[in-house]
Amino acid sequence: MPTPLLETPLAGWHVAHGGRMVGFAGWTMPVQYASIVDEHLATRQAAGMFDVSHMGRLAITGPAAIGWLESLLTRHVADLAPGQVRYTLVTSDEGPTSLAILDDALVARDADAADGTPRLALVVNASNRDRVVAWLTSRLPAAGVSLVDQTRGTAMIAVQGPLAVGIVTGLCPAAHAARIAALGNYRATTATVAGRSAAVSRTGYTGEDGLELVVAAADAVPVWEAIHVAGAGHGLRACGLGARDTLRLEAGMPLYGHELVAASDPFAIGLGFAVNLTATDGSPRNFPGAVALRDLQATPARLVRVGLLFDGKRAAREGSVATRPGDATAIVGGVTSGSYCPTLGAAAAMALVDRDAAAAGTRLDVLIRDSATPARVTPLPLHRRPATRS
Amino acid sequence: MAALKFAKTHEWIRLEDDGLATVGISAYAVEALTDLVFMQLPEVGRQVKAGESIGEIESVKAVSDFYAPVSGQVVAVNGVLPNELETLGKDPYGAGWLVKLRPSDTGELAPLLDTTAYDALVKSQPH
Numbered sequence: 001m002p003t004p005l006l007e008t009p010l011a012g013w014h015v016a017h018g019g020r021m022v023g024f025a026g027w028t029m030p031v032q033y034a035s036i037v038d039e040h041l042a043t044r045q046a047a048g049m050f051d052v053s054h055m056g057r058l059a060i061t062g063p064a065a066i067g068w069l070e071s072l073l074t075r076h077v078a079d080l081a082p083g084q085v086r087y088t089l090v091t092s093d094e095g096p097t098s099l100a101i102l103d104d105a106l107v108a109r110d111a112d113a114a115d116g117t118p119r120l121a122l123v124v125n126a127s128n129r130d131r132v133v134a135w136l137t138s139r140l141p142a143a144g145v146s147l148v149d150q151t152r153g154t155a156m157i158a159v160q161g162p163l164a165v166g167i168v169t170g171l172c173p174a175a176h177a178a179r180i181a182a183l184g185n186y187r188a189t190t191a192t193v194a195g196r197s198a199a200v201s202r203t204g205y206t207g208e209d210g211l212e213l214v215v216a217a218a219d220a221v222p223v224w225e226a227i228h229v230a231g232a233g234h235g236l237r238a239c240g241l242g243a244r245d246t247l248r249l250e251a252g253m254p255l256y257g258h259e260l261v262a263a264s265d266p267f268a269i270g271l272g273f274a275v276n277l278t279a280t281d282g283s284p285r286n287f288p289g290a291v292a293l294r295d296l297q298a299t300p301a302r303l304v305r306v307g308l309l310f311d312g313k314r315a316a317r318e319g320s321v322a323t324r325p326g327d328a329t330a331i332v333g334g335v336t337s338g339s340y341c342p343t344l345g346a347a348a349a350m351a352l353v354d355r356d357a358a359a360a361g362t363r364l365d366v367l368i369r370d371s372a373t374p375a376r377v378t379p380l381p382l383h384r385r386p387a388t389r390s
Numbered sequence: 391m392a393a394l395k396f397a398k399t400h401e402w403i404r405l406e407d408d409g410l411a412t413v414g415i416s417a418y419a420v421e422a423l424t425d426l427v428f429m430q431l432p433e434v435g436r437q438v439k440a441g442e443s444i445g446e447i448e449s450v451k452a453v454s455d456f457y458a459p460v461s462g463q464v465v466a467v468n469g470v471l472p473n474e475l476e477t478l479g480k481d482p483y484g485a486g487w488l489v490k491l492r493p494s495d496t497g498e499l500a501p502l503l504d505t506t507a508y509d510a511l512v513k514s515q516p517h
Contacts, residue, residue, distance in 0.1 A: 031451065036425045036449075037450060313427040313428050315427070340428075347427075369446070
């Protein structure tokens with residue numbers, strides 16, 4: 001018997017508002033409400049709001065929490081200041097290469113507890129939550145660290161786009177609004193939003209300015225509705241996973257299972273920044289998989305991650321083969337994600353291609369359902385938001 | 391002009407007075423696909439069998455085939471449609487037609503769904 005799909009606290013709202021629900025990583029989630037294109041463009045031009053409660057939220061606390069995460073994650077944790085967030089990989093040293101990338105994640109250090117105990121949080125992919133929790137649990141020390149999976153007891157709402165911060169801060173007391181507005185990228189705070197407590201971070205997965213809010217499950221609908229109502233006059237739309245995918249594709253952001261897999265070389269796919277092989281004191285770090293990652297760093301990979309831009313709207317999809325122009329036998333790589341991209345007005349893709357076919361402007365053919373379709377290699381991100389915040 | 395008949399795969403077909411059959415895709419299918427970005431039509435002159443894929447229609451999210459409701463020869467395609475995909479939403483049973491077939495056996499139309507049966511099929515779908 002198939003396992004029933006999990007519902008986020010907002011599932012009923014989605015259905016009541018025309019969300020087309022699909023199964024995704026064990027959850028029933030809206031892929032779109034009406035038009036993916038309209039939702040995508042609303043996020044680029046005004047604001048979009050996304051239920052991302054399916055993402056795994058793990059609370060890691062205790063006097064030894066920082067040192068423990070520093071020993072496990074590819075990214076420095078020891079020097080995280082309270083209110084700081086970093087992108088990291090979660091790796092194990094199991095398997096034939098002594099390296100498996102279990103997930104990519106955000107690690108955040110919240111304000112310390114009143115007694116000074118460090119409190120940290122990991123946000124992991126829904127598809128990897130079970131195995132990341134199992135892996136971390138297997139590495140827990142006998143004392144000093146507590147790991148609690150808070151996914152089901154909370155909800156997570158992403159509000160993204162040039163007007164997103166203004167819409168959310170309009171629902172906060174003045175002092176909280178000022179604190180949120182002053183947040184730098186990858187910084188977090190707590191605030192009262194629409195009368196409810198929320199953890200608020202200036203993070204996202206769309207390439208736009210914006211916020212991600214974590215609230216108690218019982219507060220999810222009132223907070224969501226307050227933002228939805230407050231944003232309606234500004235062009236905000238509720239967006240499904242379809243627009244989330246096209247937005248992150250344009251933003252050149254990897255998706256686990258596509259650009260990033262267990263056997264990936266992070267240095268070849270633009271994620272070298274997330275691998276800190278040297279501790280802040282200059283000594284070598286030895287998190288699980290560090291030895292194998294040192295070897296990967298020393299040996300440039302054959303395939304690297306690039307963007308591909310097409311002239312037309314017909315999209316290459318994951319698995320489409322890229323070749324030299326006019327020579328279907330000269331395979332240089334393959335597509336990891338592809339779609340029509342609404343901001344670009346054309347189809348685009350991310351692909352892994354041979355290093356000598358990866359220079360910007362390189363002409364390639366991509367086989368889309370047996371039809372050789374011309375594309376050119378384009379630097380990532382495919383879309384970059386204007387530098388100044390509105 | 392005969393009434394519309396429908397395939398379970400959401401194509402419609404109409405036998406015209408000149409003996410040709412016009413084929414399109416239903417309003418329900420257009421609505422379900424949403425965000426259409428690309429369409430590939432078959433070549434004129436191609437012989438097709440009932441149930442054979444004769445083209446594809448792509449939305450932002452996915453690619454779908456469309457199928458010949460009956461066997462025959464493709465005698466015309468709606469060549470402007472791929473550049474004006476919004477016509478499919480505005481007028482799916484008129485200007486949004488896809489192909490004209492010369493049916494090899496009009497008897498193949500008989501088992502197709504009439505409007506009432508097709509509406510019932512659509513109502514039984516998840517959304």
